[in-house]
Amino acid sequence: MxxxxxxxxxxxxxxxxxxxxxxxxxxxxxxxxxxxxxxxxxxxxxxxxxxxxxxxxxxxxxxxxxxxxxxxxxxxxxxxxxxxxxxxxxxxxxxxxxxxxxxxxxxxxxxxxxxxxxxxxxxxxxxxxxxxxxxxxxxxxxxxxxxxxxxxxxxxxxxxxxxxxxxxxxxxxxxxxxxxxxxxxxxxxxxxxxxxxxxxxxxxxxxxxxxxxxxxxxxxxxxxxxxxxxxxxxxxxxxxxxxxxxxxxxxxxxxxxxxxxxxxxxxxxxxxxxxxxxxxxxxxxxxxxxxxxxxxxxxxxxxxxxxxxxxxxxxxxxxxxxxxxxxxxxxxxxxxxxxxxxxxxxxxxxxxxxxxxxxxxxxMGDWDIRKAAQFPRQDTAILVVTFVLTVVFDLTIAVEIGLLIAAVLFIRRMAASTSVQQLRPEHAQLFERHSIAGKTVPAGCVAYRVEGALFFGAADTVEQLASQPSSVRVVILQLHRLVLLDTSGLLALSALHQRLAAQDRTLILCGAGNEVTGMLRSARLAHEMGVGNIQPDLTTALRRAAPRNC
Incomplete structure (x- = not known):
């Protein structure tokens, strides 16, 4: 409290x-x-x-x-x-x-x-x-x-x-x-x-x-x-x-x-x-x-x-x-x-x-136009719109609409920065536990990594993973670079699990931080997927994806 x-x-x-x-x-x-x-x-x-x-x-x-x-x-x-x-x-x-x-x-x-x-x-x-x-x-x-x-x-x-x-x-x-x-x-x-x-x-x-x-x-x-x-x-x-x-x-x-x-x-x-x-x-x-x-x-x-x-x-x-x-x-x-x-x-x-x-x-005003020219265009648009609305209407309307535009543009930027990439052996080794380098991907398994924020503005980025070749039986989704997860993102992961399960395929999540792991458990997604399909790192996820284990 x-x-x-x-x-x-x-x-x-x-x-x-x-x-x-x-x-x-x-x-x-x-x-x-x-x-x-x-x-x-x-x-x-x-x-x-x-x-x-x-x-x-x-x-x-x-x-x-x-x-x-x-x-x-x-x-x-x-x-x-x-x-x-x-x-x-x-x-x-x-x-x-x-x-x-x-x-x-x-x-x-x-x-x-x-x-x-x-x-x-x-x-x-x-x-x-x-x-x-x-x-x-x-x-x-x-x-x-x-x-x-x-x-x-x-x-x-x-x-x-x-x-x-x-x-x-x-x-x-x-x-x-x-x-x-x-x-x-x-x-x-x-x-x-x-x-x-x-x-x-x-x-x-x-x-x-x-x-x-x-x-x-x-x-x-x-x-x-x-x-x-x-x-x-x-x-x-x-x-x-x-x-x-x-x-x-x-x-x-x-x-x-x-x-x-x-x-x-x-x-x-x-x-x-x-x-x-x-x-x-x-x-x-x-x-x-x-x-x-x-x-x-x-x-x-x-x-x-x-x-x-x-x-x-x-x-x-x-x-x-x-x-x-x-x-x-x-x-x-x-x-x-x-x-x-x-x-x-x-x-x-x-x-x-x-x-x-x-x-x-x-x-009190900042009249240096050169500064505005150095801003990203989206920020310049916020400045101009807020300025015009303040002058023509009033401050309340200007702040409300300015904040709304800023929020929408921020959501767009966050969504654009979120991506799902397939892990390949040629990727540079960054962290041994999470790197694909030196590791063997079992037959019938494909591994991906989520980067950025999985929130309401970018939840649809994981939908594409439900469509896999017939030879794929296990999909690994690496989350160690996930910086934000909200309810929409949780629902997107749940929907992905259900669609793969309907195709008799398995979804394995790995590398999630403590906060994200806590959210997966609180939302009962971990229970829904099975405790064995939530792994701490890529090494254990690949071991889980082996045909004899999954």
């Missing part, structure tokens, strides 16, 4: 040998990450159709809980660009109240994934599929930010690719030159900001600061957080109850699952990236539980979905972060901003935040 995974946050392990030197490194890294996270949290919230404080509250609460309870040492959690399109669609269709319910439900799903030990879920998503939907999300983020980037007179951007294109085409000629100038200058600064300075002073923060100073000092008539949202409330986030809407609860399951799925993928990808840089090893199930708890708590404070953020995690590592304390410092810095400097956020121009998100969209 499977047991629940042990609840072991990485913070507890890290604190065993914690000292002042480690705290100094974590402090500096956490402060830097907090500076990076501040503009991103507000930008992601606004782009998602919620007030900017929702993004900061999420970064504070989810960032703190994930660092306290998570299965990684250095991952930083908060709102990310990948959720923008999903959240915006939910807000437009169901409203902010139901978005909060979706977030809570997604958190519960993440906790359940962790408890069910589904932390290796990332392995079931091929990289072309992940690249496809990531690029698709990047394109959608880019398009939705053009409204504030150009200062277009649009009350609210619609949801849906074609609706967004139509709206942009209709209003693009009415752009505001001043807004475009501030946004373009901010974007150029972010993209051209020297990497050597980025560790101490992140480009997005500098762009946000300079744009805010320019607009406020020169009293430029640009849309700001203050003009659109009335600023950011100063003080701790207020606790709110959840109002479940039974009328829409079933409809919210699909978007909630999408949030949970994307949260799991991005969090675990983030953990893998962190491990590749540091040489550490994360606890995937613990991380899913922590992310789930964080997403179940933030709705009570008006927050939005959160997940591990790759860019902020890389910033944390690059600036010397060593333990989860760095993530805690980042969350506390953002909390300090809310308590002390919240009124100043009213002067932040939306054009600068749009520039930050455009830069995020450009950086």
């Amino acid at each position: 499977a047991t629940l995974p042990a609840f072991r946050p990485q913070l507890l392990t890290s604190l065993r040998h914690y000292n002042r030197a480690l705290f100094r490194q974590d402090l500096m890294a956490g402060l830097t990450v907090g500076i990076v996270a501040l503009p991103l949290a507000m930008a992601f919230a606004i782009a998602s159709g919620v007030p900017p404080q929702a993004g900061i509250f999420t970064a504070v609460i989810a960032g703190l809980l994930a660092s306290l309870l998570g299965g990684t040492k250095l991952c930083v959690t908060g709102p990310t660009g990948a959720f923008i399109v999903i959240i915006y669609g939910i807000v437009v269709k169901y409203g902010v109240a139901n978005l909060i319910i979706c977030t809570f439900m997604a958190g519960a799903m993440l906790v359940l994934m962790g408890l069910l030990r589904l932390g290796q879920v990332i392995k079931f998503f091929p990289m072309p599929l992940i690249t496809g939907f990531t690029n698709g999300i990047a394109v959608l983020i880019f398009l939705t930010q053009l409204k504030d980037f150009f200062g277009l007179p649009i009350a609210q951007m619609p949801a849906g690719f074609f609706a967004v294109l139509a709206t942009l085409r209709q209003h693009l000629a009415d752009f505001d030159p001043l807004t475009l100038a501030i946004a373009a200058a901010s974007l150029l600064l972010i993209l051209l900001w020297p990497k050597r300075l980025n560790r101490q002073l992140p480009g997005p923060f500098v762009a946000l600061l300079l744009a805010t100073l320019t607009v406020s000092l020169f009293h430029l008539p640009l849309a700001t957080i203050g003009s659109k949202f009335g600023g950011i409330p100063q003080g701790l986030p207020e606790l709110h109850g959840l109002r479940f809407d039974p009328q829409h609860l079933s409809e919210l399951l699909t978007p909630a699952f999408t949030i949970a799925l994307l949260g799991a993928i991005e969090s675990l990808l983030c953990a893998v990236v962190a491990d590749s840089i540091t040489g550490d090893k994360h606890d995937a199930n613990q991380e899913l539980i922590a992310q789930g708890i964080a997403n179940m708590v933030v709705p009570f404070f008006g927050g939005i979905p959160a997940t591990g953020a790759i860019a902020r995690t890389a910033t944390n590592i690059g600036n010397g972060g060593k333990t989860p304390v760095a993530g805690i410092v980042h969350a506390l810095l953002l909390l300090l901003v809310i308590l002390v400097a919240a009124p100043l956020a009213a002067y932040i121009p939306l054009a600068a935040l749009a520039a930050i998100l455009v830069a995020v969209a450009l950086k």
